[in-house]
Structure formats: C-alpha cells, structure tokens
Amino acid sequence: MPRIVDHDERRHRIARAFQRLLAAEGFAAVSFSRLATEAGVSVGLIQHYFVSKDALLRFAYDDAAARLSERVRARVRSGEAAGLPSARVLLDSLAELLPLDAERDLEYRVRQGLQAQALHHAELADVARRAGGDLLAYVTAVVEAGKACGEVDSGVDAPLAARAILATVQGLADQVVLSGADSFPARDVLARAVGTVFTGACARHGDRSPCR
Secondary structure, eight states: OOOOOOHHHHHHHHHHHHHHHHHHHOSTTOOHHHHHHHHTSOHHHHHHHOSSHHHHHHHHHHHHHHHHHHHHHHHHHHHHHTTOOHHHHHHHHHGGGSOOSHHHHHHHHHHHHHHHHHTTOHHHHHHHHHHHHHHHHHHHHHHHHHHHHTSSOTTOOHHHHHHHHHHHHHHHHHHHHHHOTTSSOHHHHHHHHHHHHOOSOOTTTOOSOOOO
8 A cells, every 4th residue: 555645744844843943043054955854854855845945934934833823822711711810811821922941932933033034025024914913913802801891991002002012022032032031030021011001900800910
C-alpha cells in the first residue's frame, strides 16, 4: 500500500522549524538549506510547499497566531466559567502576549519578524493588519462589556481605551525581551494599565479590584 502523506503535518513541521530559526537568528539569516537541516527534510520538499520565504513567513505567522489565539480563547473560556470579572479575563488573556516563557518568546519573535518584513511587502502587511485588527476588536468588545456591567465608566471611548491597553502590551513585550522575563513584574504593570480603564465594580461581582 502506498504511504499516506500528511501534508498539513509536513507544512507545520517546516513552519515550526522556521519559527525556531527566525526566533534565534532573524529572518535574513534563515536559508532554505538551513531550514531543511532544522526540519529534517529536503530543500526540494520545502520549495514544494512554500515557493518563497515570504510565503513561508506568512504561514509560520498564521501558525503561531493560531496557537496564541487558542490559548487566549482558552483563558477566556476558563475565566467566564469561573465567573471572573471582565477585567480579570482580559488581563489573563493579554498576558499570553507577553514573552514570559519559551513558547511565548518564540511567538513574539515571529510576530516581530512579520512586522519588520511587512514594512516592504503589501501581502505581509495585510496579514499583520488582520491579526492586529482581530486583537483590537476583541479588547474593544471586552471594554464595551465592562461598560455594560459597570466595570468601565460609560463615557470611556472603547476603541481608544483598547488601543492604549494594547500599546502597553506591546511595550511590555519589547521590554521583557530586551531585559529578561524576570527583570520586572510585567503582569503587574499590565494589570495597572487594565485597571486605569476598568475602574468600577462589576454589577455581577461587586469586586473593585479584579486585576491580580
């Protein structure tokens, strides 16, 4: 019987190897020959699935983003099931974007690699905008939910507040990578930023300090 080839598994194996090299050495240093060695496949097989490094970067970014998105959704599901206030659910989910362990550090570096290349490639810029737009929509929706339950003042501009929170997340992520995960309490700083928006008590919980 002919061997059944799992094409998705091959693509993801190549993408994960690319992510590791990208995180360690940067986009310019990654060649198909180096990637073939890291992934344990031939250069020809890589070129069969990915016609260019840009195509590979797009796929690798989507793969990393999908894993991140699933962890965020899991945090949201867990927080909602536990009856946590919106601010705490938001804090727990956004903390997944901070490179505080090896997996999140790799994902951060992949995101940064995409964004650097996106400055000169329209298709990559579209990928970056889509991912950023999805995250902004999520945070904006949580702020709106906070307004509905009393955690956020009714006069707060939800999209602007969401952008301010996400700017803090990005700045903290940059500092963590440069200074080290143990150099300062990044989650506590993020909690303060969330707390400047979520200033009230949730009508469902009566808790004025949900961000910990």
